Amino acid sequence: MKNRIKQLIKHLQNGLLEREEIIALILLGAITRSHIFMLGVPGTAKSLGARRASFAFKDVNYFETLMHRFSTPEEVFGPISLNQLKQDKYIRMIVGYLPDAEIAFLDEIWKSSPSVLNTLLTVTNERLFRNGNKSIKVPLISMVTASNETPEPGQGLEALYDRMLIRLSVSPLRRKNNFEKLLQGSVVEVDTRIPEELAISVEEIDAWQAPIQSVKISNETWDVIHLIRHEIQQLPDEQEVEVSDRRWKSAASLLKASAFFCDRSATNHADVLLLRHCLWSTEENYKPIQKIVEKAVRDCGINIDIDLSLIDVTMNDLESEINDELIMDDDIYMTEIIDDQEYFKSSIETIDGPGIEVLIDAKYIKKDEEFNPCDLNGNIYEDLVCNFHKQRSCKLSGGYTDEYDDYYDVDAEFTAQTIIEKGTRRTDFDIGYVQSLCDQVGDVKVRLGENLEYLQSKIVVAKDELNTPFVPEQVCKVAIKGMHDQKDGLMLRIKECDCLISMCEESLL
CATH class of the missing domain: 1.10.287 (Helix Hairpins)
Structure with missing residues (x-):
């Protein structure tokens, strides 16, 4: 199956430049009975792509029209039968028009009149067309549409737009060599010859639908989908995108079809990448959606037997x-234990006086808190102040009064001696x-x-x-x-x- 599809796509895109993916996705959309929307400026081979894709199918009717604000239902659905009108019956002559076509291409779709667009909703969703007082089943396989803009919000077009599962952004040629080929080469023929053994019949499309649905959505695919949904919810307001449950359901069927036509019984990351063309809705959220899908695939990797x-x-x-x-998770210092209390013992110099022995409370080391040292008998030096300032060294400032009531200024520094350093x-x-x-x-x-x-x-x-x-x-x-x-x-x-x-x-x- 995969080989056949590859060969078919190769014939369909013959002579077209940088349109391989567009042709492939129109084909995939058609054989899954999905509808397609192409966004792009005029002159980017959107209509040519749709016409080429129609040649992939055996014995199908193709309908094409350019929509405009004055489009009438007669241009799309067929003229009123005058003979039937004489009999008070409002019946359209649909042969050669959209209700008679398996593949249809509607260019500049959003420029059409509301009466046409409203009827299209029923045709695309239910494959039904109201002709006179009867609803008839239409043979439509896929409707391909195009425009250089997405529908304006608040115009009542959301339901019809949501039916267009595959959304393709079609840009002008990017590669320099292809641009030169385009200008140098001859006009590309619309028609293309498809070998009989490659062409797809309507009966085959019908027969494929059940096995497509039996394809399993793999655990890896579920992981990516859940991550994508989460990331979409985080988009800013100006890039917000609403993905309906119906769209997710249809997109899942598309992933299954991709796996089926690659001869696989379960989906993989290649299939999930198709969501790049299913979840965006405006030019503002097109690139963010591309990035979200690709990043989700990359971040999820493949399922392994370990969390x-x-x-x-x-x-x-x-x-x-x-x-x-x-x-050792901390430094061990040289200290003395006095009355169950840990102290640093140090001799400090006074300014213009004798040195003194002090006990510095070890609990203050590496803290930013002022305290008073004491003498060897535990008497507090009220006028002498210490502060480690979150370090191993402290500053002693102020002074002390000796036993003769003589006052001596102190401006000294003490550094705790390490016995075992942290990390030992x-x-x-x-x-x-x-x-x-x-x-x-x-x-x-x-x-x-x-x-x-x-x-x-x-x-x-x-x-x-x-x-x-x-x-x-x-x-x-x-x-x-x-x-x-x-x-x-x-x-x-x-x-x-x-x-x-x-x-x-x-x-x-």
């Missing part, structure tokens, strides 16, 4: 426990406990390694699995990049495990 967020929590806890057991390896750790922590890190490493091996096997086949005629290869690389990001994340975590294991083993030697 990395839980692994990170586990690893953080293990690292913390290992550090607490093996590493402990020697008094629990060997059994450290071994247990080391084993737990090893278990995590094994799980990470198993998932890395699985991920690497998926990366090897990713290019083939993500190959699809409906999404450009360059866009699909987003999914492959996401897998490589995922692989890098696993490898970094394994490296962290190695560091912790090495740390434990060095201490246990």
Whole structure:
């Protein structure tokens, strides 16, 4: 099936430049009975793309018209039968018009009159057309529309616009060499010959609908969809987009069809990238939606048998426990214990007087709080003030009065002497406990390694699995990049495990 679709697209886009994706998506929309809207300035081959796509189907009627504000129902749905009118019957002659067509192209659709647009809503949604006093089933497979603008809000066109599942932004040629080919080459023929064995019949389209719906939406696809929905809700007001439940349902069917025509029984990231063309509604939110979908595919990667967020929590806890057991988490200072209180003992110089011995309360180190030191007997120096200012050194200022009531000014500095610095390896750790922590890190490493091996096997086949005629290869690389990001994340975590294991083993030697 995939080969046939690829060959068909190749014939359809023959002679067209930078329109491969447009042709492919019109074709996918048609064979899933979806409707398509193309946004683009005049002269970008929108109508040519629609006409070319119609040649993919056997024995179908094609209808095309240019809409304008004076468009009448007769131009689109057919003229009133004069013979029937004589019999007081309001019957249209629909042969050769939209109600008789399997494929239709309506250019500049939003410029049409309300009477035409209102009738189109029933035709596109229910495939019914009211002719006289009867509703007839129309053979419409897909309606392709185009305009150089999206519908103005508040004009009652939201329901009709919502029926257009695939929305394509068609820009002028971008590549310099293709622009030169366009100017140098001859006029591109509208008609193209499709080999009989490639052309699609209406009966085949009908037969494909049931197996398409049996395609499974994979867990990886669900992860991406939920992330996309969340990110859309975060868009600012000027880029806001409303995605109806009906649109999500139709989009899911499109993803299933993409997988089906790639000979797969479940969707993958290549299929999800089609949402780039299903969720935007205005020129303002077109690019944000593109970025949201592509980023979601990249960020989700593929499903592995491990929850990395839980692994990170586990690893953080293990690292913390290992550090607490093996590493000094604070400096150890030279102090003296007096009456169950820890002090720094220091000799300080006074200005023009004898030196004095002071006890500095160790609880104030590395704090920003003023306090008074005391003498060796525990008597507070009321006029002498200390402050560590959140450091290991403190300033002593003020003065003191000796036993002869002589006052001496003090302007000195004290620095606490470190016995063991923060970060030094402990020697008094629990060997059994450290071994247990080391084993737990090893278990995590094994799980990470198993998932890395699985991920690497998926990366090897990713290019083939993500190959699809409906999404450009360059866009699909987003999914492959996401897998490589995922692989890098696993490898970094394994490296962290190695560091912790090495740390434990060095201490246990």
